[in-house]
Amino acid sequence: MTDDELDLVFGALADPTRRAILARLAQGDASVNELTGLFAMSQPAVSRHLKVLERAGLVSRSQQGTMRLSHLEAGALREATDWLADYRAYWEASYARLDALLADIDPSGPPDPS
Amino acid sequence: MTDDELDLVFGALADPTRRAILARLAQGDASVNELTGLFAMSQPAVSRHLKVLERAGLVSRSQQGTMRLSHLEAGALREATDWLADYRAYWEASYARLDALLADIDPSGPPDPS
DNA sequence: CTATTGTATAACGTGATGGTTCTAGAGTGC
DNA sequence: GCACTCTAGAACCATCACGTTATACAATAG
Numbered sequence A, B: 001m002t003d004d005e006l007d008l009v010f011g012a013l014a015d016p017t018r019r020a021i022l023a024r025l026a027q028g029d030a031s032v033n034e035l036t037g038l039f040a041m042s043q044p045a046v047s048r049h050l051k052v053l054e055r056a057g058l059v060s061r062s063q064q065g066t067m068r069l070s071h072l073e074a075g076a077l078r079e080a081t082d083w084l085a086d087y088r089a090y091w092e093a094s095y096a097r098l099d100a101l102l103a104d105i106d107p108s109g110p111p112d113p114s
Numbered sequence C: 001c002t003a004t005t006g007t008a009t010a011a012c013g014t015g016a017t018g019g020t021t022c023t024a025g026a027g028t029g030c
Numbered sequence D: 001g002c003a004c005t006c007t008a009g010a011a012c013c014a015t016c017a018c019g020t021t022a023t024a025c026a027a028t029a030g
Helices: A003-014 A016-025 A033-036 A042-053 A074-085 A088-107 B001-014 B016-025 B032-038 B043-055 B074-105
Strands: A059-065 A067-072 B059-064 B068-071
Touching: A003 A016, A003 A074, A003 B001, A003 B016, A016 A033, A016 A042, A016 A059, A016 A067, A016 B001, A016 B043, A033 A042, A033 A067, A042 A059, A074 B074, A088 B074, B001 B016, B001 B032, B001 B043, B001 B074, B016 B032, B016 B043, B016 B068, B032 B043, B032 B068, B043 B059
Parallel strands: none
Antiparallel strands: A059 A067, B059 B068
8 A cells, every 4th residue: 555545544534524424334325415414514515525535445436316325445444454553563562571571570470451 | 532532643644754753663762863864854844743643642752861762652553443443344244245245146155365 | 151962842834624605517307 | 398406516714734944942061
């Protein structure tokens, strides 16, 4: 995934309205009008949020009669998580070092994090 | 994780310079001057990027002699991936439906995606 | 105390973002 | 064709984001 694509995906995710749209779409496709009903904002504003999501590859759209349905496209989300996953190794190592440090202080070992 | 926190984290990740800073910090702490050397931009610009990362909880900082070291804080990254993971269920279900559809067309079942 | 180095802050310009209202276009029903 | 509904686009405005340069602050060295 290119840097520009990550810009678009993370940029799209940086807005609460757009995250809420994604949350709604995870439960099924929706029309622009239906989405507009969920937020305290005008229909053109929602249309523009959808455009941002579409440009980021997070959403695809299809004509369905007189309305356009938005559909969640999980591929871009997966790529974003893949990027983040590269840091998983780091933070797991980080926690491992912390555990080692705690074990060094208290040889009974770290408590079960329940 | 609150919506505001997600705004800050995804907003911070939406910039390529900041992602590059995180990538650098994953390999160890670094001073502002050292980070400035990595990018074609002024030191104040880098300082502000670090401030954004700190506000998002992605980076912590400590005084080390005359310089301030930036340290990757993986916790916020984990929370971002946790948020994204909520969609994993969706897209896996989505792929499962696709598999079912393909199986319906060709009862020999979907090929091993290797 | 003074000089030096590292970092932060201030002031500014410019382009992007997110909202609005008004209007145009596209698709369906009569 | 005509009316109606749904959606998109244009024009505008306020605010924010990201960069700059110049300057102030903080910590160490001499």
